[in-house]
Amino acid sequence: MSAKHPTRRSALNLPSRRKHVALATLVLMGGLLLPVATVSLFGNPTDARAEGSVLVAKLPTLATLSPLEDETLATPDLLAGDVPEGVNPTDALVSSNSDMDAVGDSVSKSNEPKTITIPIDQRRALRSAPIPGLTRQSSFGPVPNKGASNALAAYKRPYTQKTGKRPVSLIIGGLGVHRRLTQDAIQALPADVTLSFAAHSVGLQDWIDMARADGHEVLIEIPMESEGFDPSEPGADRALRVSTSEREMKRNLDWILSRAQGYAGVINFNGDLFLRRTDVAAPFIDHLSKTGLGFITDGSFQTPSLSALSRSVGQPFKTGNGLIDPDPIPQVISARLADLTKVASTEPHPLGVGFYYQETLSEVTKWIATLESEGLQLAPATASLK
DSSP: OOOOOOOOOOOOOOOOHHHHHHHHHHHHHHHHHHHHHHHHHHOOGGGGOOOOOOOOOOOOOOOOOOTTTOTTOOOOOTTTTTSOTTOOGGGGEEETTOOBOOTTOSSOSOSSOEEEOOOGGGOOOOOOSOOTTSEEEETTEEEEOOSSSOHHHHHSOOOOOOTTOEEEEEEEEEETSSHHHHHHHHHHSOTTSEEEEETTOTTHHHHHHHHHHTTOOEEEEEEEOOTTOOTTSTTGGGOBOTTSOHHHHHHHHHHHHTTOSOOOEEEEEEOHHHHHOHHHHHHHHHHHHTTTOEEEEOOSSOOTTHHHHHHHHTOOEEEOOOBSOSSOOHHHHHHHHHHHHHHTTTSSSOEEEEEOOHHHHHHHHHHHTTTTTTTEEEEOGGGGOO
C-alpha cells in the first residue's frame, strides 16, 4: 500500500518591489508635469498677474451727535426745586457768622460750616408743585379740583400793577416738544411772560417745574378739533372733538389735566370747530369750571358764546388778541407786536399769543425793551382773567 503525501502548494513568482516603486514614480511625475506643460503650450502667462483696479464708492460719513447736540436726550437738573434757574448759588456763600468770603479764597475767616443762601431779590422761583389740597383723583391720576383754594390762585404768578402803567400780556406756547428751544424760551424770556406747554410733551412735569423755578406761570394746551384737523398728529387721539360724546370729552380732558401739576390754567390749541359749537363747548366749560383753572383762548378765531358760557358757571375766562406769529417772519411778528402796543391804549388788558419760533423769541425780546417808554407794563396772562 503506497503512502499518501500531503498536497504541496505551488510557489508563486511575485513582481519585483523595485518595479512597483519605479512605476509609481513615473505616474506621479506625469501627473505633475502634464498641467505645467499644457499651460506652457496653450496658456497666457499674463492671466496670473494681479493687476488692474476696482472703483469703490466712498463710504458716507456717519453723523454722530454729542450729548449736547442730541435733542432726544434728557438733561436732568440736579438743583431743580432748590435753586432757581440762572442763579449761581456760590455767589451767595455765607458763613454762619455772616462774614462774606470770596469763593475760592485760600484763607477762610472761619472754620465753621458755610450755608448756601440766595438773596430774596434774586429769588424768582414760584412755589414748587404740587401744592396739597388742589386735586381730586380721576381715572388717570390727580387732576385740579375747585375747593376752598384752587389751582389758579395757587399757581399763578403774583402781579402788582405799577402806577401810571397799562398792563399787556404775552403767552409763548407750543413748548415742551423741542428741547433746546423750550430751554431758550424759559431762560431768555422775562418771568412775566406766561408759557404754555403741549399736553403730550415728554417730561411735561419736568418742564413745568423748570419754568416755575425761573418764575414763569404755566398753562397747558388743550388740543381741539379744527377745520384742518389731522388725527395722526401727536396728541390728536385725546383731542376734544365735535363727534365725541360728552362722557368721552370729559375723559379726554381729565387725561390731559392729569399729565402734570403746577399750571394755573389752560389754553386752546386750534379748536375753531369745537369752540364755535355751543352744544359741545357748554359741557366743556361746565366741566372745566369744576377744576379751579383759568381758561384763555388765543383769539385767532371768533367764539361769540364762550364769554357768556364762562360767566354762567363762574369760569375765569379771557379771549386773546390773536397770534403774533401766524407766519414766523420777523417783519410780520414785529408788526403784530406793534399792533398789540396800540391796542393797549384802548383796551383794559390786551393779550398776545405766539409760539416758540426763534424769530418770535428774538422779536419779542426787542418788543419788551420798548414797553417802559410806551407806558406799558408786562403782566402775567392770568392777571387778565375775569
